[in-house]
Amino acid sequence: MLYYLKFLLGKSMKRDVIFVGNRLILNEAYERYILRSIKNSLSTIDSISYFEESDKGLFLHLETLLKSESKLIIVTTKNTFTIVGKLLSTVTADNQILKEQMLIPSRASVLEHGSYLLSHNNSEINVILATEGRALPPILIDDESRLSTIHLFNEELTSAQTLLEPLAQNFDVKLEFSELVEGWLKIRIHTRKHGNLSQFIASARGLMYHKVIAASNVAVYIIEKLSHHKKKLSFAESCSGGSLAHFFTSHSGASNIFEGSLITYSNTLKANWLAVDDHALETRGAVSAEVVLEMSEGAMNVSFADYALSISGIAGPTGGTETKPVGTVYISARSKTTVHTERFHFEGDRNYIQEQSVLMAVKMLLNIDKELFFS
Known part of the structure; x- marks a missing residue:
């Protein structure tokens, strides 16, 4: 059994998600899309479970979940949709019927485009038929949590x-x-x-x-703020490799405020694209306050943006030295009137160091103009 569980304590009504089917387990991009869609409907997710098609533990897991109050979303493939319906019918002492060319529990109250809703005691169960490359069928559970x-x-x-x-x-x-x-x-x-x-x-x-x-998503909040004030943003990235740009461009409206990001791994491109001084690169190194300061200046100069962020560091797992160990990251945040550059040391694997670098750069952006972002 492939299984991952995360509990949040102190709530009577749990919100659980189950993926059933090897194809859903293997397709990570589609899985992320499904979870984003679910999180837009549920206020929170208390547990996420993954089951292969032939996993006999699914029945016991369903039985356990439905003994307590739960809002349960079960995501299935074409091969597991009917199997899940049969297991639910057994757990809830129901039988299956054929409806709209699908076998579903007879007590299913709502059926809509490959998604049905079933109530049992104090629980709600939403079974969804997911197909890679296709839009997810509607999520029928209504979450009234405040x-x-x-x-x-x-x-x-x-x-x-x-x-x-x-x-x-x-x-x-x-x-x-x-x-x-x-x-x-x-x-x-x-x-x-x-x-x-x-x-x-x-x-x-x-x-x-x-x-x-007061916002659930800071990237969306920044996009809305800058759009309202007709301000623009640009980046120069090295160790973050475009992650800072993705932090914003994964959300609608980014084109209104985002001018672009120059990903300059080599010293040659730092010098040619961002006009970073060759002497600073040679004497201070690409991972230095002097270079990252010039990177943010270069990003602002080529884009004419109102704000610029730059990141340069050693994400690892190799490349560190005694004076600049893995996790050393320099970040510069710049407005038309203010600039702030700082050195950080983050811990973790390569991806986590990159993600921390992005979050810290966003924090520095907010601090560079508190009157605009916190008003």
Whole structure:
């Protein structure tokens, strides 16, 4: 059995996702698309499970989940759609019927384009027939959970908890904290029975002026802010390899604010495309404050953007030295009036170092113009 499970404690109604079928397990790009679609419908996902087509553990897993209250989405292939229906019929003491050329449990209340909804005790089960290269059938589960997300910048975790926990009690909400990178906390807010999300968020923003962004997705928030103010953004990337550009261009509206990104791995292209000084490259090295500063200047000069970010570092697993070990990253953030360059050391594998570099660059962008981004 291929199986991955992540639990979030303290909630009565769980939200679970099950993938059934080898093709779904192998196709990572399609799996990511499915999960994005599900996350747009469910406020959160408590567990994700993967089962091969012949896995006999699926029946026991379904039986266990349906003993408690659950909003369950089961994603199937053409080969496993009927099998899942048969297992659900057994678990719920139902029988299958043929409807719209599909065998489904007779108690299925809604059937729509390869997706059906089934209720059992206090649980809802949505079975979806997924086909690679095709749009996902509709997700029929309606999530009524009251949940929101804010992002808090330039505050340590302990001080944030000290300031916000009493406020959370006043408005009857529960907080969950995660530090994305140093100085950037993502906070998920659950309302309790008489909780008030909007008043809590308004009070948090008033308490932490120029630190709180009340949005679930910071990239989308930045796109909307820059679009409104008719501002443009450009990048010069080295070790991040285009990940910073992808952070924004994976969202609709990026073309309104994003001028482009120059990915300059070699010193030759840093010099020719970004006008980085040859002497700085030779004496300081490509991974240095001097070079990354000139990279951000070059990105702004060639694009005429209002803001520019540059990243250069050693993502590993090789290439480190005693003075610049793997994880050393320099980032420069620049506006038309201000520039800030800083050295960081991130830990983890190559991809995680790249991802931390991107998040830190985004944080530096926000800090370079607090009046615009935090207003």
